[in-house]
Amino acid sequence: MKDEQIQLSHGSGGRLTHDLIREVFHRHLSNPYLDLLSDAAVLPESRGRLACTTDSYVIQPSFFSGGDIGKLAVCGTVNDLSMVGAQPLYLTAGFILEEGLPLSDLERVVSSMAETAKAAGVQVVAGDTKVVERGSADKIFINTAGIGWIPGNVDLSPRHIAPGDRILISGSVGDHGMAILSQREGLEFNTPLASDCAPLNGLVQSFVHHQGLRMMRDPTRGGLATSLVELADASGLGFEIEEEKVPIHEGVRGACELLGLDPFYVANEGKLIAIVSREEADSILATIQRHPLGETASLIGRVVETHPKKVVLRTFLGATRIMDMLTAEQLPRIC
Amino acid sequence: MKDEQIQLSHGSGGRLTHDLIREVFHRHLSNPYLDLLSDAAVLPESRGRLACTTDSYVIQPSFFSGGDIGKLAVCGTVNDLSMVGAQPLYLTAGFILEEGLPLSDLERVVSSMAETAKAAGVQVVAGDTKVVERGSADKIFINTAGIGWIPGNVDLSPRHIAPGDRILISGSVGDHGMAILSQREGLEFNTPLASDCAPLNGLVQSFVHHQGLRMMRDPTRGGLATSLVELADASGLGFEIEEEKVPIHEGVRGACELLGLDPFYVANEGKLIAIVSREEADSILATIQRHPLGETASLIGRVVETHPKKVVLRTFLGATRIMDMLTAEQLPRIC
Numbered sequence: 010m011k012d013e014q015i016q017l018s019h020g021s022g023g024r025l026t027h028d029l030i031r032e033v034f035h036r037h038l039s040n041p042y043l044d045l046l047s048d049a050a051v052l053p054e055s056r057g058r059l060a061c062t063t064d065s066y067v068i069q070p071s072f073f074s075g076g077d078i079g080k081l082a083v084c085g086t087v088n089d090l091s092m093v094g095a096q097p098l099y100l101t102a103g104f105i106l107e108e109g110l111p112l113s114d115l116e117r118v119v120s121s122m123a124e125t126a127k128a129a130g131v132q133v134v135a136g137d138t139k140v141v142e143r144g145s146a147d148k149i150f151i152n153t154a155g156i157g158w159i160p161g162n163v164d165l166s167p168r169h170i171a172p173g174d175r176i177l178i179s180g181s182v183g184d185h186g187m188a189i190l191s192q193r194e195g196l197e198f199n200t201p202l203a204s205d206c207a208p209l210n211g212l213v214q215s216f217v218h219h220q221g222l223r224m225m226r227d228p229t230r231g232g233l234a235t236s237l238v239e240l241a242d243a244s245g246l247g248f249e250i251e252e253e254k255v256p257i258h259e260g261v262r263g264a265c266e267l268l269g270l271d272p273f274y275v276a277n278e279g280k281l282i283a284i285v286s287r288e289e290a291d292s293i294l295a296t297i298q299r300h301p302l303g304e305t306a307s308l309i310g311r312v313v314e315t316h317p318k319k320v321v322l323r324t325f326l327g328a329t330r331i332m333d334m335l336t337a338e339q340l341p342r343i344c
Numbered sequence: 345m346k347d348e349q350i351q352l353s354h355g356s357g358g359r360l361t362h363d364l365i366r367e368v369f370h371r372h373l374s375n376p377y378l379d380l381l382s383d384a385a386v387l388p389e390s391r392g393r394l395a396c397t398t399d400s401y402v403i404q405p406s407f408f409s410g411g412d413i414g415k416l417a418v419c420g421t422v423n424d425l426s427m428v429g430a431q432p433l434y435l436t437a438g439f440i441l442e443e444g445l446p447l448s449d450l451e452r453v454v455s456s457m458a459e460t461a462k463a464a465g466v467q468v469v470a471g472d473t474k475v476v477e478r479g480s481a482d483k484i485f486i487n488t489a490g491i492g493w494i495p496g497n498v499d500l501s502p503r504h505i506a507p508g509d510r511i512l513i514s515g516s517v518g519d520h521g522m523a524i525l526s527q528r529e530g531l532e533f534n535t536p537l538a539s540d541c542a543p544l545n546g547l548v549q550s551f552v553h554h555q556g557l558r559m560m561r562d563p564t565r566g567g568l569a570t571s572l573v574e575l576a577d578a579s580g581l582g583f584e585i586e587e588e589k590v591p592i593h594e595g596v597r598g599a600c601e602l603l604g605l606d607p608f609y610v611a612n613e614g615k616l617i618a619i620v621s622r623e624e625a626d627s628i629l630a631t632i633q634r635h636p637l638g639e640t641a642s643l644i645g646r647v648v649e650t651h652p653k654k655v656v657l658r659t660f661l662g663a664t665r666i667m668d669m670l671t672a673e674q675l676p677r678i679c
Contacts, residue, residue: 017676018671020676021565021676022564022565022566022570023566023570023609023669023670023671024669024670024671026565026566027669046574046578047428048423048424048425048427048428048560048561048562049396049424049425049428049490049492050396050397051428051494052393052396053393054390054394056389058386058388058389059387059389059390059491061384061385061387061470061489061491062383062384062385062470063436063437063470063471063472064438065438065439065440065472065474065487067440067474067476067480088383089383090383092382092383092384093382093383093384099396101396101397101398101489103399103400103438103487105402105440105485135396135397135398137398137399137400137487139401139485140676141482141676141677142482142676144479145402145404145481145482146402146481146482146485147476147477147480150440150481150485152400152487152489154396154398154436154470155384156394156396226383227383229357230355230357230358230361231356231357231358231361235358243381276357333359334362335356335357335358336353336358336359336360340356341352341355341356341476341477342474342476342477344474
């Protein structure tokens with residue numbers, strides 16, 4: 010299979026599609042739901058409210074320091090489910106492949122998806138493959154949709170956010186975006202940059218039942234700043250953020266300075282923002298810090314009644330400025 | 345907005361992404377689940393087993409006689425859910441857009457999705473938009489995933505198929521594929537060809553509770569022949585099909601003859617195959633024929649113990665031949 014390439018016939022629905030499904034997808038992703046090969050997977054009745062989400066992944070390059078498009082396609086969707094307090098259970102996967110893609114690349118991506126799904130405790134229960142002519146797509150695009158169940162006692166909503174609440178970040182920001190950008194541009198730094206791409210459901214399970222948890226969001230495209238603006242807007246309240254409290258890897262800070270980018274607007278793929286009550290902030294922060302994906306978690310700000318729906322940043326120098334959403338395209342195809 | 349085009353910034357996750365979501369997606373697809381704009385939609389607990397499925401749509405051209413990529417993206421996924429006996433309820437939609445796509449084209453597609461979703465009684469509860477550089481995709485690709493509930497008394501499985509069972513088709517075959525092909529190639533026929541693209545859940549609801557229903561499949565990519573081979577293979581039994589019983593529009597038959605194509609291998613997007621008990625075959629056929637989408641339904645064959653896992657076609661001339669799955673790429677990007 011080493012020299013084989015994806016052909017248009019692999020997407021025809023006929024014999025070659027079946028061969029590809031059997032030899033690549035099922036070999037790595039096999040489970041009782043997927044293996045039935047019916048038009049739709051039949052799953053058990055839900056225990057609790059359903060959560061569902063979708064994301065398409067078009068990241069370029071497909072393989073990068075810290076992950077690949079397959080790992081990302083599992084993590085991104087697992088994380089979106091986790092943010093509403095759901096236990097992620099099932100994924101669907103839709104592949105759009107460019108004619109001529111080396112089969113070995115596809116196999117590497119699918120194998121990485123399988124490994125990440127296993128680590129996150131989710132199953133890929135339905136899939137689809139389309140092939141388009143050379144030049145009609147860029148190598149490989151993946152869509153995943155995810156389904157999870159929300160335990161009865163979990164109720165996260167921007168309506169619960171109140172003045173005095175604290176704002177936590179689970180670790181350093183900007184790692185994913187800067188790893189991709191530096192690789193794409195062929196930049197080398199003393200400190201190698203790696204994507205933070207990781208499934209957050211384990212971390213979330215460690216504190217999701219805390220009464221003081223109001224709301225979560227994972228700051229992906231648009232970075233920390235855009236997610237904070239979205240949360241402030243949804244809550245109707247103001248946020249105050251202390252710049253010096255936001256963890257940033259030295260390498261990321263240096264690369265951002267060199268390239269004139271603001272790390273607060275650079276994408277993350279393994280971080281979460283949590284809004285928590287003032288009373289439980291220390292306890293939840295400590296719980297997050299005990300998890301391997303939250304060791305450098307930090308309390309970065311608080312919710313205020315003044316300047317509703319605005320996020321104000323207090324800088325290193327003591328000045329304040331209003332943070333806006335990302336307005337320009339900072340980094341295309343970052344996820 | 346008439347002359348506006350999709351820019352890379354529409355996929356950045358920042359301000360322009362939010363504008364696009366509000367002005368195009370939410371304006372057409374609005375519902376309480378989607379409007380919350382959270383990382384994942386929170387849906388009610390399921391009543392019955394869950395069904396879930398996914399498909400990506402890369403059809404070229406995006407607009408065709410009888411439909412467009414938006415209508416198709418809803419119908420295809422609604423139909424896959426319907427085939428396992430589920431009531432389709434929720435869809436997710438992931439868009440991959442090529443930089444430079446006219447915003448008016450996107451709006452037309454989203455409006456068509458909304459109309460089809462309304463007709464099928466489903467809601468789009470989660471979405472995602474990515475934009476890739478000019479030349480890295482071909483105008484517009486859509487992925488939809490679907491979720492439905494399966495009533496407790498519905499139990500469809502190839503294990504239930506038994507010798508003597510009858511095979512029904514809900515109408516003429518080959519319409520979708522030949523409509524796309526003739527439009528793509530600029531062919532004109534006396535009888536205009538139109539895609540049969542339609543949501544089948546209403547038709548399925550009319551007979552899904554019949555005790556005699558064993559199994560369904562919608563013969564999309566690979567056509568009637570490929571789906572029959574898949575069903576025979578899954579059942580472990582043989583199928584006998586009478587060629588003259590399979591309805592084919594005159595225009596489709598003529599176009600196929602002209603182009604040297606076999607209509608049994610041409611894609612459909614609004615037809616279903618049903619395997620039913622001998623005793624209930626007439627009653628189920630009559631029920632299907634009473635539905636607007638099943639008026640030309642036909643009993644096309646039966647299940648036999650001889651030649652297990654093989655589909656044998658009895659031709660107009662009385663000869664028999666074994667039908668295989670589609671082996672070559674007959675029509676790329678047909679869905």
